[in-house]
Amino acid sequence: MLVTTHLHRRLVPVLASVLIVFSLTFLYRAYHLYPSDKLSQWPHAAASGLSPTTEPLDEPSDYRAPAHRSEDTCATRFSTAYLEGLRNRTGSYCTPGSRSSLTCFHTKARDDEPDDSFCIGRGAVLDPATRKFHLDCALRKLEPEEVEQGILPFNRLRGYMYDTGPRNVFRDAVIVRQETGLARRSGETAVSEALDAEHMHLPASSDSSDGAPSSVLPPPKTYLLLKREGETNPWHCLMEIFSTYMTFDVLRMSRDPSRGGAPFFATDEADDTQVVILDSREDGPFFDLWTLFARRRPVRLAHLLSRAGNNNADDDDAAAVDAVRRDANIIVPLAGGSNPLWREEWHVQPCHAAPLVDVFSSRIRGFYGVEDPPVRGGEEPIVVTLIDRRETRRLKDQAALLAALGKRGLHIRVQAVDFAALSFPDQLRVARETDVLVGVHGAGLTHVLFMRRGAGAVVEIQPDGLDQKGYRNVANLLDLGYFRIHGAGVSMPVDEADKDTEEEPGKEREMDSLKGVETETQGRDNSTNTSTATGVLKKRGDWHFMDVQVDEARFLDVVETAVKFMYNKALWSYDVNG
Known part of the structure; x- marks a missing residue:
């Protein structure tokens, strides 16, 4: 009896302390999530005659x-x-x-x-x-x-x-x-006193003539x-x-x-x-x-x-x-x-958690009903997807590079995908099924956003002189591996460089995240200009409008590094030198 009473006396203050801590924690979180004093900043809060809801x-x-x-x-x-x-x-x-x-x-x-x-x-x-x-x-x-x-x-x-x-x-x-x-000023007409149905020449009612609800x-x-x-x-x-x-x-x-x-x-x-x-x-x-x-x-x-x-x-x-x-x-x-994500494209951000990005990706995939593929492993190959650019910043000798990659014995399946030729839902499915995404810097790498968190790697080939961090940051936010090399710019053949301006004069071209770009004007000569916030970029000599060439050994080395990064992800279990 004495032991029971002693324990009771010791437990009561402990339980009371726990209750106080729980209550204070609840009040603190409620204040920060729903700060009631924010209403005092509103001039109309008192004048409206409405009391704040507690819902x-x-x-x-x-x-x-x-x-x-x-x-x-x-x-x-x-x-x-x-x-x-x-x-x-x-x-x-x-x-x-x-x-x-x-x-x-x-x-x-x-x-x-x-x-x-x-x-x-x-x-x-x-x-x-x-x-x-x-x-x-x-x-x-x-x-x-x-x-x-x-x-x-x-x-x-x-x-x-x-x-x-x-x-x-x-x-x-x-x-x-x-x-x-509302007097007229700068040629603007004042708001009418009543913009009613007659003034706007609108139907007087949305009901049908027989009284039934309208469609x-x-x-x-x-x-x-x-x-x-x-x-x-x-x-x-x-x-x-x-x-x-x-x-x-x-x-x-x-x-x-x-x-x-x-x-x-x-x-x-x-x-x-x-x-x-x-x-x-x-x-x-x-x-x-x-x-x-x-x-x-x-x-x-x-x-x-x-x-x-x-x-x-x-x-x-x-x-x-x-x-x-x-x-x-x-x-x-x-x-x-x-x-x-836009604002950090020129700065390295070592962040590996991004609820905003995760939710956005999930919402987009949910909108189209894109489901995740089964987790791969065992004897199934690692899927390497090369973004097959068809207009600018194409990878020179792409077919030969992919053929050489396929001979390396890396437990992989290689595919070149022209995302622009697919519907967007199909693009999302390819991204979710991709383990290693490879591409020359450009908007196609946006598909990094839809790769599986913590279950992939990205290889970005940037033109010489470019040091953009946008896709690296996205890869970090999704806890993906990221590997980068630079390639030499190669001028496009004259007939191909001018093809877009001949077929689609005046059309705005893809700017691929160039900071400060405003508009583009196109002509039929060889000096198409891109207007920017800081000046004019010429098509000739501008990396936006050049192909990219990478030495075969360097290409194979960076892709192989990304593939081996995947060797012990998901259900795979390979030795890196096996």
């Missing part, structure tokens, strides 16, 4: 929290800390008397570069006269403490290459009122305003889609005071969201991926406006036009050029 936010469930929440470079750029950083630097830009609202989120990927931003506006109306969305928002002056917290003035939002980014989207597609009256979808509530860098280059296109997906993730993780503290964007709102294309580019092979987070099929702004004057509109676009005669939401996403 949990609709946070993306497919992220896995890192084992530790450090402030190091890897965590702040490639984990959920990047999303949290955006959420925690949020500014409201309209005065309390404004009918519309405008909220922007900011982050800084690198200390030596400007901030990146994205925005969401509520109460927007598309005016056919100006061909722009209007926000009835009188911009307010930021408080000193907001500036100290990193909230950017509206006029400091960034623009990016290829005329993309928030600054350029607002310039081309949105009018934000800056004074009480036309209900009007979208939210419009993503998109300017693209290109439509065919996989790196550029996927970075834009990646950045936009993170935009929606942050909106789902952030409380909106005007909605009583509910998230800015809930998962089920994707059904009422549509991408509005502002550029005039072709759709391209990645176009359907824009329905990942905005499930209405994308519509071009010019087409949307043209439907406004068409009384016979009877499809999805009619519903879209019908919506913008009333209040709508607009989202101006993070630019592709702001993506942390």
Whole structure:
């Protein structure tokens, strides 16, 4: 009895201590995930008359929290800390008397570069006269403490290459009122007092004449305003889609005071969201991926406006036009050029954990239903895939090099794949089945993103003089082996160098991650120029437009090194000198 009483007296304080630690830990995590005092930064929080909700936010469930929440470079750029950083630097830009609202989120990927931003506006109306969305928002002056917290003035939002980014989207597609009256200025027409159905020549109702529900979808509530860098280059296109997906993730993780503290964007709102294309580019092979987070099929702004004057509109676009005669939401996403993977292409990042990249890869593969192949090992060969470039930066004597590689007795199966000739889902399947990916530097190496984590290796052949780190960093983030050599540039034959300009004059060529490249103009002579932020690159002598030659012994050596790196991965078990 005495022993029992003694144990009871000792256990009570221990259990009490455990309970206190658990409670404090829960409160600490709750504060950092849902900081209630952030609402005090919002001018409209009190004026709205809405009390913050205590319901949990609709946070993306497919992220896995890192084992530790450090402030190091890897965590702040490639984990959920990047999303949290955006959420925690949020500014409201309209005065309390404004009918519309405008909220922007900011982050800084690198200390030596400007901030990146994205925005969401509520109460927007598309005016056919100006061909722009209007926000009835009188911009307010930021408080000193907001500036100290990193909230950017509206006029400091960034623009990016290829005329993309928030600054350029607002310039081309949105009018934000800056004074009480919307007088004409700079040739812009003021917003009409009421953009009703009659003004916009729209059907009065979406119901059929007999009272039965119409087959036309209900009007979208939210419009993503998109300017693209290109439509065919996989790196550029996927970075834009990646950045936009993170935009929606942050909106789902952030409380909106005007909605009583509910998230800015809930998962089920994707059904009422549509991408509005502002550029005039072709759709391209990645176009359907824009329905990942905005499930209405994308519509071009010019087409949307043209439907406004068409009384016979009877499809999805009619519903879209019908919506913008009333209040709508607009989202101006993070630019592709702001993506942390883009920003680190010239700097080595020794990071080996990247929840953001893992989730993005999984989402893309899930969208197309691409399943993983069985884990290989035993007597099955290691699959070596060479990216078969067909236009520029081709590997000289490629067939002979692959034939020599096949004779080395390395337990391998070698294949040369022209990714451009495959559908994107098939490209993903090839990437998932590849153990060693080999390629000359270029956008084809974007497929590194979709290789299996910790179960592969990459061989990159860079032209002499290039020291780009982008694909090396991606390989590190996925815990893949990375091996690099340089090859000599070889001028393309004149007829092949000019083939693209003869067949496709004016078409923008693949820029393959060249930092600072803006546009390209093509002519029919031999001096096609590439306009950049720092000058003009000539086709002749520029590595972008040259083939690459590597000595056979060096090629075999680097690929064999990558293959032997795989000898004890998965279920294989080979001696490196066996």
